[in-house]
Amino acid sequence: MKRTGALLFSLVLLYPLAGLFAPVGAWHWNQAGTLDAVRVSLVLTALAMVIVVALGTPMALYVARAAPVERVWWQGILLISVLLPPLALGILLSLAFGAKFANTSLAFVVTQVYASIGYYVLGAVAALESVPPALEVQAGLLGHDPWSVFWRVTYPIARLGFAVALSLAWVRALTEFGAILITAYYPAGMPVAIWTNLESFGLPAVMPLLVVFLLTALPLPWLAHVLAQRRAHETQHA
Amino acid sequence: MLEAQIRKARAQFTVDVAIRVAGGEACGLFGASGAGKSTILACIAGAELPDDGFVALDDMALFPPSMPLHRRPVGYLTQDANLFPHLRVAENVRFGLTNGARDGGEAWVARLRERLQLDAIWSAPAHAISGGQARRVAIARMLARKPRLVLLDEPFAGLDRHLVRELLAAIIEWQRELGFTLLVVDHEAAVLERICPRAIVIERGRVVQDGSWETLETAPATPLLAQLLAPL
Numbered sequence: 001m002k003r004t005g006a007l008l009f010s011l012v013l014l015y016p017l018a019g020l021f022a023p024v025g026a027w028h029w030n031q032a033g034t035l036d037a038v039r040v041s042l043v044l045t046a047l048a049m050v051i052v053v054a055l056g057t058p059m060a061l062y063v064a065r066a067a068p069v070e071r072v073w074w075q076g077i078l079l080i081s082v083l084l085p086p087l088a089l090g091i092l093l094s095l096a097f098g099a100k101f102a103n104t105s106l107a108f109v110v111t112q113v114y115a116s117i118g119y120y121v122l123g124a125v126a127a128l129e130s131v132p133p134a135l136e137v138q139a140g141l142l143g144h145d146p147w148s149v150f151w152r153v154t155y156p157i158a159r160l161g162f163a164v165a166l167s168l169a170w171v172r173a174l175t176e177f178g179a180i181l182i183t184a185y186y187p188a189g190m191p192v193a194i195w196t197n198l199e200s201f202g203l204p205a206v207m208p209l210l211v212v213f214l215l216t217a218l219p220l221p222w223l224a225h226v227l228a229q230r231r232a233h234e235t236q237h238a
Numbered sequence: 239m240l241e242a243q244i245r246k247a248r249a250q251f252t253v254d255v256a257i258r259v260a261g262g263e264a265c266g267l268f269g270a271s272g273a274g275k276s277t278i279l280a281c282i283a284g285a286e287l288p289d290d291g292f293v294a295l296d297d298m299a300l301f302p303p304s305m306p307l308h309r310r311p312v313g314y315l316t317q318d319a320n321l322f323p324h325l326r327v328a329e330n331v332r333f334g335l336t337n338g339a340r341d342g343g344e345a346w347v348a349r350l351r352e353r354l355q356l357d358a359i360w361s362a363p364a365h366a367i368s369g370g371q372a373r374r375v376a377i378a379r380m381l382a383r384k385p386r387l388v389l390l391d392e393p394f395a396g397l398d399r400h401l402v403r404e405l406l407a408a409i410i411e412w413q414r415e416l417g418f419t420l421l422v423v424d425h426e427a428a429v430l431e432r433i434c435p436r437a438i439v440i441e442r443g444r445v446v447q448d449g450s451w452e453t454l455e456t457a458p459a460t461p462l463l464a465q466l467l468a469p470l
Contacts, residue, residue: 142308146308149308153322
């Protein structure tokens with residue numbers, strides 16, 4: 001494929017963004033519930049990410065340093081959580097946690113954690129695998145305990161990989177619709193609010209929320225991926 | 239005194255050796271490539287765990303139970319310098335000085351820096367220096383902590399003769415000064431002879447001979463050893 005072909009491919013790929021300029025009528029900037037939806041999504045997704053990092057990082061450390069055969073098993077289990085269809089996940093969570101669980105902030109956060117933690121752990125495992133174990137052995141023999149080795153050697157080398165993993169988890173949780181629709185229709189986050197606004201008031205009521213949705217979902221993962229690609233490119237050419 | 243009895247299964251054979259090196263002695267582990275020498279060193283360092291046996295340094299049991307790496311007074315250098323790529327040369331050398339000024343640490347680092355000619359690269363990122371420079375930095379980083387036991391696993395492989403001579407002289411000098419016990423692995427007798435008066439010969443994971451170089455050369459225990467010691 002020549003450069004012109006690649007350019008054409010990219011234009012087709014980005015074409016859906018042209019929808020932002022479609023003539024749908026005057027946008028309803030003061031649509032009731034928009035700000036609440038933004039607040040719910042950002043605050044609860046941030047909380048979910050704290051849980052994902054706190055629980056997922058030790059798991060990733062264990063899996064990355066496990067024996068190869070054992071590692072395959074753990075990665076297989078993590079893949080199940082990644083591959084579970086969102087609607088199925090929502091129904092299964094509702095059944096597993098019971099009726100009292102539904103339509104609460106707790107249900108919202110728990111669903112986001114389940115939907116995103118597999119992405120984070122698998123990404124973090126890949127990041128940790130890029131750190132040669134021999135460096136950690138050296139750091140240990142130079143008098144640093146495992147905690148210090150992680151913060152002074154492992155994490156600095158793997159941090160871009162961690163950022164990519166976290167950004168993937170962030171976008172997965174923030175944009176989760178199918179599972180949240182089942183477990184936490186209320187409090188409505190941005191995906192559910194976009195859907196209900198579209199159904200009730202049409203496109204002009206949806207567009208402002210859609211822009212905020214894109215602005216909160218896209219830049220962080222995009223930047224993390226671009227930086228990671230650049231670092232990989234620099235390392236290859238060092 | 240380093241005492242080690244190591245049993246460790248490998249794909250083609252089981253390493254099964256007993257080694258004793260006096261405190262402050264310099265001893266070589268000699269043998270063909272793939273004889274199990276590096277496995278022995280890795281087990282003593284703690285980079286690998288033996289399947290069975292024990293490793294003790296003076297009155298300190300390193301295995302079993304496996305002593306955490308950060309408590310071992312051991313310096314370990316392999317063919318790969320294993321510098322921390324996100325740190326500068328100076329930060330790599332000082333990495334093991336948990337309290338930089340303790341025991342005259344900075345003065346000692348300054349001596350290492352001068353002797354190993356690290357001035358020109360002192361502020362350079364570790365990932366941007368050459369292989370030979372990286373090996374010098376790795377030696378400085380290892381010795382900055384003044385370990386009681388130094389384990390060198392073919393640390394001069396791939397370096398030009400001039401640099402090997404220079405590094406050998408520096409290590410001999412510091413071993414005399416600091417008195418650390420030294421165990422060096424190499425498959426080149428010429429390198430080991432310069433640094434170690436005594437050699438333990440390893441073949442397929444077993445000790446086949448232990449003695450001075452003169453003994454090894456006059457009465458090699460196996461045909462393979464005779465071949466390894468024969469002039470080209």
